[in-house]
Amino acid sequence: MDADAVVVGSGPNGLVAAVTLARAGRRVLLLEAADRFGGGLRSGELTLPGRVHDFGATVMAMALASPAFRGLELKGVEFVHPPVPAAHPLDGRPAVLVHRDPVRTAAGLGRDARAWLATVGATARAGLPLVELLLKPLGPWGGVPPAAFAAAAGFGAAALLPATTFARRAFRTTEARAVIAGMAAHSVLDLRSPVSAGYGLLLASLAHLVGWPLVRGGSQVLADALVAELRALGGEAVTGHRVRRLAEVRAPVVVLDVTPRQLLAMADLPSAYRRRLERYRYGPGVFKLDWALDGPVPWRDPAVAGAGTVHLGGTLEEIALSEAETSRGRVSPRPYVLVVQPYAADPTRGGHTLWAYCHVPNGSRADLTGAVEAQIERYAPGFRERVLARHAMGPAELEAFDPNLVGGDISGGLSSLAQFLRRPVWSPAPWRTPLPGVFLCSAATPPGGGAHGMGGWQAARLALRP
Numbered sequence: 001m002d003a004d005a006v007v008v009g010s011g012p013n014g015l016v017a018a019v020t021l022a023r024a025g026r027r028v029l030l031l032e033a034a035d036r037f038g039g040g041l042r043s044g045e046l047t048l049p050g051r052v053h054d055f056g057a058t059v060m061a062m063a064l065a066s067p068a069f070r071g072l073e074l075k076g077v078e079f080v081h082p083p084v085p086a087a088h089p090l091d092g093r094p095a096v097l098v099h100r101d102p103v104r105t106a107a108g109l110g111r112d113a114r115a116w117l118a119t120v121g122a123t124a125r126a127g128l129p130l131v132e133l134l135l136k137p138l139g140p141w142g143g144v145p146p147a148a149f150a151a152a153a154g155f156g157a158a159a160l161l162p163a164t165t166f167a168r169r170a171f172r173t174t175e176a177r178a179v180i181a182g183m184a185a186h187s188v189l190d191l192r193s194p195v196s197a198g199y200g201l202l203l204a205s206l207a208h209l210v211g212w213p214l215v216r217g218g219s220q221v222l223a224d225a226l227v228a229e230l231r232a233l234g235g236e237a238v239t240g241h242r243v244r245r246l247a248e249v250r251a252p253v254v255v256l257d258v259t260p261r262q263l264l265a266m267a268d269l270p271s272a273y274r275r276r277l278e279r280y281r282y283g284p285g286v287f288k289l290d291w292a293l294d295g296p297v298p299w300r301d302p303a304v305a306g307a308g309t310v311h312l313g314g315t316l317e318e319i320a321l322s323e324a325e326t327s328r329g330r331v332s333p334r335p336y337v338l339v340v341q342p343y344a345a346d347p348t349r350g351g352h353t354l355w356a357y358c359h360v361p362n363g364s365r366a367d368l369t370g371a372v373e374a375q376i377e378r379y380a381p382g383f384r385e386r387v388l389a390r391h392a393m394g395p396a397e398l399e400a401f402d403p404n405l406v407g408g409d410i411s412g413g414l415s416s417l418a419q420f421l422r423r424p425v426w427s428p429a430p431w432r433t434p435l436p437g438v439f440l441c442s443a444a445t446p447p448g449g450g451a452h453g454m455g456g457w458q459a460a461r462l463a464l465r466p
Ligand SMILES: Cc1cc2nc3c(=O)[nH]c(=O)nc-3n(C[C@H](O)[C@H](O)[C@H](O)COP(=O)(O)OP(=O)(O)OC[C@H]3O[C@@H](n4cnc5c(N)ncnc54)[C@H](O)[C@@H]3O)c2cc1C
Pocket: 008, 009, 010, 011, 012, 013, 014, 015, 031, 032, 033, 034, 037, 038, 039, 040, 041, 055, 056, 057, 058, 059, 060, 061, 062, 063, 241, 242, 243, 244, 257, 258, 262, 286, 288, 357, 401, 402, 403, 404, 405, 410, 411, 412, 441, 442, 443, 444, 448, 449, 450, 451, 452, 455
């Protein structure tokens, strides 16, 4: 195919870039190294025949809130909601539940009910325009109502704080502080670092605003729908094609769904840009487990059964300690564990499948199976007896599965304040590289990690500019 544009890599960002370019009339060729499209959206059998596991992303709050995906109106993709977006079990007391309804959530937080509504609730009330602004912090801002900028200023004051500071200032109860810690830990940051509160606030407010849904049948369905759309627009999509050198790809526009380390290996870059990319930092990795179970997890608090996502690790102090250890390069013996139980929302995955991960130092070779399962047993005694089969992936296996997961980093690079502003370089258009017609679109560009497709949308938008 004589392509106008070649997209390298088919994660959500590459797929959105490819479809956006094709919708603008470009002849697009999409090249994917793996044997399936989707990157972090892939699903497949990891444990037993017939069991559908998401290799990466399951929770589609970002996709649902993202202007990049909302604009695509894909056919055949059904978002299904668990009864409860997220739960946070605690020792010796009822689990905290984050419901779609902020008032119902607040009612479970006792003395912190009003504080929840004034912080997380207020962020959710600011609505999708605020989320849109946060997902495209560098613009374009056409169509964003002025009220969203005022809301962003209010959000920013709290969001810039470390999660530990924010949680202690805003809340008095163990429950509310723990919930914010569990949310903020998605950032994979030391919770004493700036902006970690922002991730917690945004994710918790998305539970109220759009919910934390899953794709019925697995996230692969979303990736396949994007590929089908590309092909319907005349584009070509190829798996099993790893681009090793940029020179192999010839087209007026090349959009790369890769992170800086890969770009450095692929291309001869001007030395100033090369040095800037060499300074780009990756964050901690993850150790992920997938299980086939013979029934639901036997949570001590039965209310947790309805939650799509469960945050384990106890109090703010415990979770902050575990994340601080990881950031210092040490393996935490009692890690914060993020559990996803797709069966709470989607009965079509061949039975009770479950996944969980904990954070580990970048590139760690430690086997955290015992530590992760111990955290689940802590809140669900008898869990191990439900396990029919398990599959583990540490940083090395994750990177082999997707080269963008450098050292097991699932966010495409550290999500620090510095790298929020410099992702991967400080520029009003960081998707543009100094090579003519070559753009970056991965999670190593704004707004960072997550299945939102915004990097792809931004890169395609720039590439389409006359
Ligand atoms: C275990 C795990 C759980 C997660 N959970 C969630 C979640 O619940 N919700 C959420 O929003 N996000 C989640 N994420 C994060 C999310 O999946 C990523 O942020 C997102 O997929 C990044 O998209 P991307 O397009 O930048 O890159 P990726 O999805 O990583 O895709 C990059 C693609 O490019 C291909 N590629 C790379 N180099 C080349 C090359 N040289 N030639 C050809 N192809 C190449 C790769 O094979 C891959 O398919 C999770 C990630 C992981 C790993």
